[in-house]
Amino acid sequence: MGSISAEVASASIELLEVRHAFSTDVLALSDFTLSIAPREFVSIIGPSDCGKTTVLNLVAGLLPVQTGTIIVAGAAPTAGHHDVAYMLARDCLYPWLTAQQNAEMGNRVRRMKPAECSHRARALLHAVGLKGFEDSYPKQLSHGMRQRAALARTFAMLSPVLLMDEPFGALDAQTKLVLGELLDRLWEHEQRTVLFITHDLAEAIALSDRVIVMSRRPGRIIANVKIPLPRPRSVRAMQKDPQFHEIYAQLWTLLEQALTEEFVEDSI
Numbered sequence: 005m006g007s008i009s010a011e012v013a014s015a016s017i018e019l020l021e022v023r024h025a026f027s028t029d030v031l032a033l034s035d036f037t038l039s040i041a042p043r044e045f046v047s048i049i050g051p052s053d054c055g056k057t058t059v060l061n062l063v064a065g066l067l068p069v070q071t072g073t074i075i076v077a078g079a080a081p082t083a084g085h086h087d088v089a090y091m092l093a094r095d096c097l098y099p100w101l102t103a104q105q106n107a108e109m110g111n112r113v114r115r116m117k118p119a120e121c122s123h124r125a126r127a128l129l130h131a132v133g134l135k136g137f138e139d140s141y142p143k144q145l146s147h148g149m150r151q152r153a154a155l156a157r158t159f160a161m162l163s164p165v166l167l168m169d170e171p172f173g174a175l176d177a178q179t180k181l182v183l184g185e186l187l188d189r190l191w192e193h194e195q196r197t198v199l200f201i202t203h204d205l206a207e208a209i210a211l212s213d214r215v216i217v218m219s220r221r222p223g224r225i226i227a228n229v230k231i232p233l234p235r236p237r238s239v240r241a242m243q244k245d246p247q248f249h250e251i252y253a254q255l256w257t258l259l260e261q262a263l264t265e266e267f268v269e270d271s272i
């Protein structure tokens with residue numbers, strides 16, 4: 005099976021003084037500077053409408069850079085670039101393809117050999133607990149199973165950079181926990197550079213090396229919190245760790261401050 009360790013080693017993400025306006029009335033981002041190291045898992049939290057998805061869309065090359073500089077894996081962002089895989093909250097499987105075909109899709113369009121494509125997709129579907137459902141269509145799967153398949157497809161792609169926009173946001177708490185732990189296991193096994201958006205503080209702490217807190221729109225970074233907890237992590241086990249609760253309380257306070265627009269010192 006292919007490996008991407010060499011590509012990931014140079015897959016940093018840099019945003020320097022990025023500003024993005026959708027109109028004269030809607031300034032989404034202002035003075036947004038963030039540097040993510042290769043293999044780092046960084047989450048962004050912040051109030052609704054603060055520009056989180058805009059950050060991901062800029063990094064993915066889906067929006068043009070208006071002001072500032074963005075470098076992804078050594079190059080300017082380009083839509084559809086094979087270095088970047090993007091996973092969304094909403095169900096993004098093709099309804100006319102089976103779970104296996106969906107999991108193969110990203111690599112097929114990137115011209116991976118069919119046998120390798122098939123092998124990788126199957127291995128990832130098994131890793132996310134969908135063994136036996138390879139030939140099921142999305143409508144035959146539950147919402148949680150569809151997000152597992154989407155997670156398998158995302159990891160099947162040999163993209164060193166993963167962008168994830170609330171991928172488990174619409175799931176129930178229990179399924180969310182299970183999928184978060186699956187993501188943690190997949191990432192431990194084959195590390196990528198990840199930029200992850202969530203509204204769930206426990207999820208952000210469990211998965212991340214660092215959590216970025218954004219202000220209200222126009223979004224800028226008001227805090228940068230390192231998560232020193234040992235890996236592998238589990239939300240369930242972390243519930244017993246006082247340090248987890250301290251970080252949770254710290255992030256909660258920062259989010260409250262984000263809502264009132266107060267500037268918070270960089271906490272690195």
Ligand SMILES: Nc1ncnc2c1ncn2[C@@H]1O[C@H](COP(=O)(O)OP(=O)(O)OP(=O)(O)O)[C@@H](O)[C@H]1O
Binds near residue numbers: 032053055056057221
């Ligand atoms: N393509 C677009 N055209 C016009 N305005 C847009 C577009 N995309 C986003 N916006 C505006 O930019 C602002 C930030 O939107 P964005 O989706 O980045 O917020 P968000 O932080 O992801 O919010 P949420 O947590 O609710 O997903 C919003 O006011 C939104 O209306």
Ligand SMILES: [Mg+2]
Binds near residue numbers: 056057058169
């Ligand atoms: Mg969003």
